[in-house]
Amino acid sequence: MNYAALKKFDIANGPGVRVSLFVSGCRHRCKNCFNSEAWDFSYGKPFTAEVENEILTELGKDYIMGLSLLGGEPFEPENRAALTELLEKSKRKYPEKQVWCYTGFQFEELLKQETAKKMLGYIDVLVDGKFVEELKSADLIFRGSSNQRIIDVKKSLETGGVVWLEGIWRREMGSGDIYK
Numbered sequence: 001m002n003y004a005a006l007k008k009f010d011i012a013n014g015p016g017v018r019v020s021l022f023v024s025g026c027r028h029r030c031k032n033c034f035n036s037e038a039w040d041f042s043y044g045k046p047f048t049a050e051v052e053n054e055i056l057t058e059l060g061k062d063y064i065m066g067l068s069l070l071g072g073e074p075f076e077p078e079n080r081a082a083l084t085e086l087l088e089k090s091k092r093k094y095p096e097k098q099v100w101c102y103t104g105f106q107f108e109e110l111l112k113q114e115t116a117k118k119m120l121g122y123i124d125v126l127v128d129g130k131f132v133e134e135l136k137s138a139d140l141i142f143r144g145s146s147n148q149r150i151i152d153v154k155k156s157l158e159t160g161g162v163v164w165l166e167g168i169w170r171r172e173m174g175s176g177d178i179y180k
Helices: 049-059 077-093 107-111 114-120 153-159 168-172
Strands: 002-010 017-023 064-070 098-102 125-128 149-152
Touching (some): 002 049, 017 077, 049 064, 064 077, 077 098, 077 114, 107 114
Parallel strands (some): 017 064, 064 098, 098 125
Antiparallel strands (some): 002 017, 125 149
C-alpha cells in the first residue's frame, strides 16, 4: 500500500486535533475530487512499518483526539490488510482514541465483504458515499456532499441498521454541538 500524505495535526477531518492518513488508490473517481492525485495506487510513498510506528507515536500525544483515514480510498481491497493491521494496533494501544474513516463505498456494501467488515470493527465513525459535486455544500459538517452519511459504526453494527452519529444534524442546522 502507498500513502499520499500523513498529517500529524489535522483539524478538518473529524473532531479535535487528529492524525490523518491519506492512502493512495481509488477507483471511484468522483467528479472534482479534492484529492484526485491519490487515485493512482502507486502515488506517494510506501506505507512501511516505520510510517505505522510514526502514526502510533503521534496518537500517543495528549492533544490528539484520534485517527482519520482518507484517500484515495481506504476500503479499496489493496489497502484493507495494511489498514486493518494499523487500526488493530491503534485500538489496542489507544482504545480511547476515536477512529474516523472516509469512504466512497456505502456502509451496506462494506458489510457484505468479510475483509471490509473486519476493518469496520475498528472504526468508530464512517463517512460513507461518493462525493457528488451537485450536492456539495459549505454548510455541511465533516462531509463534502449531502448524500454522504456520518455513521456511528458501533451502534450500526449492534442494531443492524445505519445509525447517524448523534448531534451532526443539530450542528448542521446551526444549533448545538456535535457532542451530546
